[in-house]
Amino acid sequence: MRIGIDLDDTICNTTKIVQDRVKKYADEEGLNDLDIMNDEVLKQNFFNIYIDDIYSNVEPKNEALKVLRRLKNRGNEIYIITARCKRTTAPIETVISLTSDWLKKYEIEVDGIITSAYGDSKADVCKRYKIDFMIDDDPYNLKRISAVGTKCILYDDMDRFEANKNILTNWKDVENYIERNR
Numbered sequence: 001m002r003i004g005i006d007l008d009d010t011i012c013n014t015t016k017i018v019q020d021r022v023k024k025y026a027d028e029e030g031l032n033d034l035d036i037m038n039d040e041v042l043k044q045n046f047f048n049i050y051i052d053d054i055y056s057n058v059e060p061k062n063e064a065l066k067v068l069r070r071l072k073n074r075g076n077e078i079y080i081i082t083a084r085c086k087r088t089t090a091p092i093e094t095v096i097s098l099t100s101d102w103l104k105k106y107e108i109e110v111d112g113i114i115t116s117a118y119g120d121s122k123a124d125v126c127k128r129y130k131i132d133f134m135i136d137d138d139p140y141n142l143k144r145i146s147a148v149g150t151k152c153i154l155y156d157d158m159d160r161f162e163a164n165k166n167i168l169t170n171w172k173d174v175e176n177y178i179e180r181n182r
Helices: 014-029 034-040 040-057 062-075 092-105 120-128 139-147 169-181
Strands: 002-005 077-081 112-114 132-135 151-155
Touching: 014 034, 014 040, 034 040, 040 092, 062 077, 062 092, 062 169, 077 120, 077 151, 120 132, 120 139, 132 139, 139 151
Parallel strands: 002 077, 002 132, 077 112, 132 151
Antiparallel strands: none
């Protein structure tokens, strides 16, 4: 089976580290945190300075790594399908290298890393790679991916979305769901 998995805020706690680094940057520059993320020039300056740090030091989600290893050990193909590169000015080679290094650091073996995928382009990737299940934290992606016939699991452990019985909130439940619906 082919499993596609989003990276940021699905496998790892990206929002948390970005918020920490935005606060640090704002303090250093005498800015307001909100100004950075609401101004395209400030946001790009921030990411130019911190993207390596963020992608190298982001912490994995609880149980995510264990579940990914078990899924891979059961013979599944694992593809990271991420919007990384879509929102930053970092070269795609840099993003792929940082992502690959992070996965190696945590001993996660994958069959491919696909960047710059969001919404319709993420759905197209799922279709092109014949992904059986996609795990993502964004309801917009869920809608687009499901429309091309790929089963999509909405994962959210941060209570960002209104209560929805179709959201899985921990990685063990994701693993059980995939096993039951092979």
